[in-house]
Amino acid sequence: MxxxxxxxxxxxxxxxxxxxxxxxxxxxxxxxxxxxxxxxxxxxxxxxxxxxxxxFAEEHAVPEQAARIIAEAPASLGPLQIVVDGFDAVAAAQFSREKSYYIARHRIIESDDGLRERQLRMPAALVEALRTGFEKRGSDPIDALLAAHLTATVFSVSIGRWLGSPSDEPLAALLRDTFDRMRRTASS
Amino acid sequence: MxxxxxxxxxxxxxxxxxxxxxxxxxxxxxxxxxxxxxxxxxxxxxxxxxxxxxxFAEEHAVPEQAARIIAEAPASLGPLQIVVDGFDAVAAAQFSREKSYYIARHRIIESDDGLRERQLRMPAALVEALRTGFEKRGSDPIDALLAAHLTATVFSVSIGRWLGSPSDEPLAALLRDTFDRMRRTASS
DNA sequence: ATTCTGATGTCACGCAATGTCATCACTCAA
DNA sequence: TTGAGTGATGACATTGCGTGACATCAGAAT
Missing domain, CATH: 1.10.10.60 (Homeodomain-like)
Known part of the structure; x- marks a missing residue:
């Protein structure tokens, strides 16, 4: 025993x-x-x-999976093409619990300044993981950083939409929609 | 006395x-x-x-000035058009000390995990201020949020470039250049 | 002159977070 | 079989953060 x-x-x-x-x-x-x-x-x-x-015990998994996806992507793809294809896998792997759990967790985080601040570390770590991954593939450093930020933005905004939406629209669909809207916004 | x-x-x-x-x-x-x-x-x-x-006593000034600029901008301009025009004013007002001060401050922040985390609050507050400002002008909520993120990204990346560059390229020029590169990256 | 206000000092306290050493089950090799 | 090593935990002490409660005092208001 x-x-x-x-x-x-x-x-x-x-x-x-x-x-x-x-x-x-x-x-x-x-x-x-x-x-x-x-x-x-x-x-x-x-x-x-x-x-x-x-x-926040599980948050490390998001940047890790992102780094893996980038490392394994075909060399022909550009940064943003990689991440669009990877959205489904991330959504499935990182948000596999019941949605009510993530909502309850979100409510706790929103109730405390220290937790809200702590929550900002995940997107920041994601940016860093993406930036490194893109750079390793030969991207210009600044372009890699910008692509990383754009990706993390799509991710954060999509999660916010998912948590806030009463319907149970799948996260993967929201990720794709948010990505399209981000592109349109950037070129407006 | x-x-x-x-x-x-x-x-x-x-x-x-x-x-x-x-x-x-x-x-x-x-x-x-x-x-x-x-x-x-x-x-x-x-x-x-x-x-x-x-x-971080001065950081509140950035979101405040951003909100002011948006509120006072001509109604005909779109979100990203406003902020491009506002970059010069923000760079002049918020980074008026000697560059060596910001470099020394940056070195302190990078030396401590708690400070690195604390630093993430300014961009987050900037996003919130921009989002609110864009929404008040009639933008769709999600488009407003995305435009806010894109703007904050350009701002953060530009400051990073400014602090890291040995040359004394003016921040305003870096802001414009980063903005252009962000647009190109988004549509790539 | 009296009251009010606002910024500061003093004191006390709970809790976070860390260093240090002891403990004990389990592993593995002689 | 035994004994040394390993790794996770407990026990204890300590430092410093952060806050509540109350007192103090200058200047403004009336």
Whole structure:
């Protein structure tokens, strides 16, 4: 028999999410999270840099997948052509839970300034991953950075539309539509 | 005679900047900043929400000026036409100090994760200000949001180019050049 | 002269976050 | 079989952030 219950990190994540829903983010203390997960406060900080991080445990996957898609794309494609084709895969892989989960999570984030700020790190990391990927394919550095920003914009705006839309329009469709509108806006 | 020395907030800003340069951000404590400014620790937190904020005291001016420019623009212009015309004014008003100051500040920010994250709030606030301004002029909400993102992208990329360029190319020229390249990238 | 206002100081406190050392199960090699 | 090594956790102490509550005092308002 194992000395410790398995999946300490997952237990901390779930305990944190539950408590944030029940009491709000600000009113929840790290000792409370650790206690619900059956672990010590110190152990929480071994898995997460700070209290907010428990809500952002999965975000690293988005830039990682983006980098993979770019690296594996045919050399003939330009930056924006790659990402359009990759949207479906990202939408499927990164938003596989029930939509209600992402809505609840979004509500928590919007309730706290620190969380809103923390949320900005994912798009920034995505830009950096995309920029690096495009540069490795030979893009001019500034063009690579701009293409990365445009892509991250489409991504962020689409997620916002998806979370805000009462209908259950699939994220992949919103990504394509937002991409088209971005292009039209840029050339207007 | 005044009871207190004037410009408490400015003294705190300058003391913080000096200490960040001398010792680094992480090694500087709020009591140290307050002591150098001749004020109490409590007073520091009356002027700034946290230690990082002392480095971002002026950032609110960018979104504010952007909102003003949009509100005062001729009704005949589209979102992106407005901002291109406004770049010069923003560059002149918001980056009026010696370039070495912005470089030193940039070096401090890059040295700390918390500051890097904090820095993301300005572009986010700029997007929000632009989006609101465009919407008030009758733009479709999503088009307004996209135009706001594109504008903020041009702004962020241009500042990055300006800070990183050894030559002293004027920021306004970089803004225009980045804007043109963004358009070309979007339609590629 | 009295009241009001606004900025500051003083004190106390909870909590975040980190360093350090101990603990204990599990692994693997001798 | 045993003993050293490994890795995750617990226990404890500490520092500094950030806030609430109340007092203080100059100048403005009336």
């Amino acid at each position: 194992a000395r410790w219950q398995p999946d300490a990190r997952g237990r901390l994540e779930r305990a944190a999410f539950e408590l944030f829903v029940e009491q709000g983010f600000a009113a929840t203390t790290v000792p409370q999270i650790a206690e619900r997960a059956g672990l010590s406060t110190r152990t929480f900080f071994r898995h997460f840099a700070d209290k907010r991080d428990a809500l | 005044a009871r207190w020395q004037p410009d408490a907030r400015g003294r705190l800003e300058r003391a913080a900047f000096e200490l960040f340069v001398e010792q680094g951000f992480a090694a500087t404590t709020v009591p140290q900043i307050a002591e150098r400014a001749g004020l109490s620790t409590r007073t520091f937190f009356r002027h700034f929400a946290d230690k990082r904020d002392a480095l």
